[in-house]
Amino acid sequence: MPLTPTRLADDAANLAERARACDVAIAALPAKPARTDEEQRAADDAQRPVRDLRDRFMRLHGREVYDTVTDRRTRGPRLAQLVAATAELVPGLLPDAARLAAEERLPQAVKEGLVIDLGIFFRRVLADPVSGEHLLDAMRAPTPRALSLLAAFERTGELDLDTVHLQRSGRIAHVTVRNLDCLNAETTELNADLETAVDLALLDPAVEAGVLRGAEMTHPRYAGKRVFSAGINLKHLHAGRISYTDFLLGRELGLLSKLRRGLRGGEDPTWWPNADVAKPWVAAVDTFAIGGGMQILLTVDHVVAADDAYFSLPAAQEGIVPGMANLRLTALFGGRLTRRVILDGKSIGARDPEATLLCDEVVAPERVGAVALAAAERLASPAVAVNRRMVNLAEEPPDAFRAYASEFALVQALRLHSADVLDKVHRFSTAERSA
Incomplete structure (x- = not known):
């Protein structure tokens, strides 16, 4: 189902363009294990405004995007299915299935951090009382x-x-x-x-x-x-x-x-x-x-x-x-x-x-x-x-759970790629190789 030709479509086109430019800037840098501190700062500087734009896009249009992907909440996809469908519907909002699969094969310390974009998305979906309640119900359906x-x-x-x-x-x-x-x-x-x-x-x-x-x-x-x-x-x-x-x-x-x-x-x-x-x-x-x-x-x-x-x-x-x-x-x-x-x-x-x-x-x-x-x-x-x-x-109360889950969705994604966690990962990996 296509997005309606409203401000949402214009904002989606702008987001897709900004996301492509960010991807080009990241691709020009060495792969993460070989980056210098300065190159990693450049990557962070390229990603930060695009992630802010994704967050603002979801604040404005999150419910309509969710309703479109779920056929007005008549279907209840699980998280990975929801991500895949949304990535196809709104290019640039979420990484596509191929990029996510490639990232999942990497050690934690060298991942680019694509799940942060998932955290931005799920935070806003869960924060919305209508979309959030529907997603929580969908996740409690039998597998x-x-x-x-x-x-x-x-x-x-x-x-x-x-x-x-x-x-x-x-x-x-x-x-x-x-x-x-x-x-x-x-x-x-x-x-x-x-x-x-x-x-x-x-x-x-x-x-x-x-x-x-x-x-x-x-x-x-x-x-x-x-x-x-x-x-x-x-x-x-x-x-x-x-x-x-x-x-x-x-x-x-x-x-x-x-x-x-x-x-x-x-x-x-x-x-x-x-x-x-x-x-x-x-x-x-x-x-x-x-x-x-x-x-x-x-x-x-x-x-x-x-x-x-x-x-x-x-x-x-x-x-x-x-x-x-x-x-x-x-x-x-x-x-x-x-x-x-x-x-x-x-x-x-x-x-x-x-x-x-x-x-x-x-x-x-x-x-x-x-x-x-x-x-x-x-x-x-x-x-x-x-x-x-x-x-x-x-x-x-369900609303208290949903509000907590909304913040948790983003915070946990950020923690996975924070400097102190990655340092622990590096030290653990070094100890494993030395053992």
Whole structure:
């Protein structure tokens, strides 16, 4: 569908011309690994005014662009699909699929930073109440992969994905994370597997509650022990293999939103009156829940932890933003303790007084599984499902979530390419080569 011949078309033509000129200036410089500091400043100087223009363009025309791409919000593309369609519709606003694919193959330290343009776009889409609400609903729709596997899972009650095992036992779905070679560290692939498993548990009418737990590890230091999560996979981050759309932003709007708010049925009348299909979740934490692992705990209804487990959010030390944790932890802990955890890197042990705000039950390590299952059985009730929805609305109103997600979309993209993060990437890569 073409853009209407209004001021939007004129502004789009101007943006395309300015973007082409910027690309020419960047192409005249050496590739990023070989640039001097002066050449990098020249690249930044070329990009800055064009990015400002993109931001102003989205402030003026963002809703019309979004409506055009989504056929007046009758379709709900996921983030990557939305980017591809918008890049084709408005040249210069977003990098096209070929450029993004080429950039994704590069190590983080030598990427040009194309995801910053994605951050500009998503910030303005999410800031708009109409477009933002529609995008958030679209991201809570079941994934095509989950829909393709649903019949088999309903029939067998078990499914093996690459990094996740899903099993239905009675009315409880057990989601076991088993990214064994890296202590359940988060990757783009793990996020996709986990979202698929959560979708299936929510879609299966025989499931009334779910339990999330880490598998037994093969790592020499933790062999035979269960680990909940080691947080983001830093090797993948430094190698440029952590996707902005499919992981850093997509995880917040997809997987974690589904754990907290459930699936969105959209306009399908067969879903009425339950437009949201949500179920209670219990997290069983063995050993540690670091980074994104701790973020998962902020989305579930009940947390059972081993008494020797601990929790931390080291994103500030890594240089990035810990997803929605700044929003959710503040509601849970208050501002002062949240600052100590996120800004100062404070770790919380399951036996610490502060852990009572994060854990519902702290038990001996050998009792974690049984206690978590008992909690899931208690919560497996239609009345619980309805009331958890109302609690979530009170605790995290949708507009507050959308406003936070809007700023997060750009801030996280900028952090990925900030000087301090890239310096950490360089030092990590150097240490890896020396090891």
